[in-house]
Amino acid sequence: GAGVSQSPRYKVAKRGQDVALRCDPISGHVSLFWYQQALGQGPEFLTYFQNEAQLDKSGLPSDRFFAERPEGSVSTLKIQRTQQEDSAVYLCASSSGLVKTQYFGPGTRLLVL
Amino acid sequence: GQQLNQSPQSMFIQEGEDVSMNCTSSSIFNTWLWYKQDPGEGPVLLIALYKAGELTSNGRLTAQFGITRKDSFLNISASIPSDVGIYFCAGLNNNDMRFGAGTRLTVKP
Numbered sequence: 696g697a698g699v700s701q702s703p704r705y706k707v708a709k710r711g712q713d714v715a716l717r718c719d720p721i722s723g724h725v726s727l728f729w730y731q732q733a734l735g736q737g738p739e740f741l742t743y744f745q746n747e748a749q750l751d752k753s754g755l756p757s758d759r760f761f762a763e764r765p766e767g768s769v770s771t772l773k774i775q776r777t778q779q780e781d782s783a784v785y786l787c788a789s790s791s792g793l794v795k796t797q798y799f800g801p802g803t804r805l806l807v808l
Numbered sequence: 809g810q811q812l813n814q815s816p817q818s819m820f821i822q823e824g825e826d827v828s829m830n831c832t833s834s835s836i837f838n839t840w841l842w843y844k845q846d847p848g849e850g851p852v853l854l855i856a857l858y859k860a861g862e863l864t865s866n867g868r869l870t871a872q873f874g875i876t877r878k879d880s881f882l883n884i885s886a887s888i889p890s891d892v893g894i895y896f897c898a899g900l901n902n903n904d905m906r907f908g909a910g911t912r913l914t915v916k917p
Contacts, residue, residue, distance in 0.1 A: 699850070726903065737812075737896050737907030738851065751903060786850050796841070797905065799850030 697721065699800035701787050707806045708777045716772045716803045720789030727770050728797060729762055732784040741785075744770060777807045811835060814897050814908025821887055822916050829895060829911040830881040837899030837906075840873050840880040845894045845910070854895075855882070887915050 700719045708714050720727050725746050730738035731754075740754040746767035755762070759777075764770040774781055784804050788797035814831045821827055831840070839858055843851035855866050857873035857880060864871055870883045880897055892915050897908040 728903070728905070735909070737814075737898075737909050739907070740905060743903045745903075788850075796853055796856055797900075798853065799843075801848070801850045804848075 699787055699789050699798055701785075701800040701803050703803060704801060705804045705806075707808065710779060710807055711776050712807075713773065713775045714777055714805065716774075716785050716805070718770045718772070718787030718789075718800060720768065720770070720787070721798060724789035724791050724798075725767070726790040726792060726795070726797075727764060728788040728790075729770070729772050730786040730788065731756075732786055732802070734783075738786050741772070774805075777805075779807050781805060782807045811906045812897055812899055812908040814911055816911055817909070818912040818914070820914045820916065823887060823889060825887055827884040827887055827891075827913060828881060829897075830879065831897030831899075831908050832879045833899055833906075834878070835899070835906075836877040837901055838877070839900040840871070841898045841900060841905075842869075842871050842880070842882045843896045843898060843907075845896060847893075851896055884913075887913075889915050889917050891915050 702717045727744045729741040732738045742762045743751040744764040759775045761773045784802040786802045788799045790797045812833050841856045842854045845851045855871040861875050862873040868885045894910040896910045
């Protein structure tokens with residue numbers, strides 16, 4: 696499709712389990728962003744890639760969160776040893792460059808029990 | 809946490825009424841954006857504003873980039889039931905985008 700896609704759309708994990716969330720950006724978009732959205736809140740920035748380079752990871756809440764984009768296209772957000780407070784919607788967005796409009800995917804809803 | 813103050817938090821209006829919501833920040837932003845998010849979906853861009861003082865329309869939607877670069881408002885005219893959803897303002901500087909907490913709009917037919 697033409698838009699940003701994310702998978703899985705829903706993920707239920709037991710506390711302590713590792714999870715991996717995938718983002719397929721719009722083809723040709725060099726910039727890719729991950730956000731975390733808690734219930735009733737706006738998205739909060741996690742990390743940013745330009746091509747394969749992770750240029751900003753200041754928003755990652757702990758060292759249990761790790762993101763990669765090895766070939767400058769698909770990105771994976773990994774959360775190790777999940778905790779209940781990790782439950783949220785994880786949104787991916789892509790843009791054609793810095794300062795350009797970001798287009799969001801549908802999100803992955805993560806529930807940690 | 810959120811750096812943008814968005815108000816009101818929620819609105820209940822009658823179909824056909826006009827709606828206004830706004831966003832303020834303690835920081836300057838070079839770009840202001842307004843997104844709409846439906847349940848179970850990601851935010852969808854409605855309007856982007858790139859210059860201080862800019863007034864931009866998209867159909868029934870009108871948004872303005874405040875002259876101080878610290879605020880923006882969104883107006884929706886003649887609301888219809890499909891306007892229901894959560895509206896987010898966002899301020900963007902380079903790769904740093906900050907969102908408001910959202911305005912939940914309910915439109916009664």
